[in-house]
Amino acid sequence: MAGAGRSTEVSVVVDAPAGRVYAAFVDPEAVVRWLPPGSMTGTVHRFEPREGGAFSMSLRYTQRDGRPEGKSDTDTVEGTFARLVPDRLVVWETRFAATDPAYAGKMTITTTLEPLGERTRVTMRCDGIPIGVRLEDNEAGTRESLEHLAGYLAGRRA
Numbered sequence: 001m002a003g004a005g006r007s008t009e010v011s012v013v014v015d016a017p018a019g020r021v022y023a024a025f026v027d028p029e030a031v032v033r034w035l036p037p038g039s040m041t042g043t044v045h046r047f048e049p050r051e052g053g054a055f056s057m058s059l060r061y062t063q064r065d066g067r068p069e070g071k072s073d074t075d076t077v078e079g080t081f082a083r084l085v086p087d088r089l090v091v092w093e094t095r096f097a098a099t100d101p102a103y104a105g106k107m108t109i110t111t112t113l114e115p116l117g118e119r120t121r122v123t124m125r126c127d128g129i130p131i132g133v134r135l136e137d138n139e140a141g142t143r144e145s146l147e148h149l150a151g152y153l154a155g156r157r158a
Helices: 018-026 028-034 135-153
Strands: 007-014 041-047 054-060 074-085 089-096 107-116 119-127
Touching (some): 018 089, 119 135
Antiparallel strands (some): 007 119, 074 089, 107 119
């Protein structure tokens, strides 16, 4: 398995109760606003937020910055909602729609929500990161996405 043993984990505390955070993970209009890291933009092609439901999303670099040399300006990810526990857990099983074997394999993204009163600790763990993705890039991108989530929940992200 190409990405076996390759993982990252990032946590942030957001100023929103767990129910609002969970809703931002199962609403395609919300996901497209906060998930793309950095200056990337997103397009949702398919989104069925139920256990076993499919999703497909493209993330597009809007600037040359951040895009690896020789890489397309668009990353398309397909997957399933492997597990959903309202207000507590979202598990996505994802695959890059790429022909390069360095991006092959299943990556599991497990997001746990820990209620802290009116705030929530959001922890996103990525397991099985393809060898074509540098771990530090995955961690930085995950952190940016979670910062965007915090901004979205605070009404700062259009």
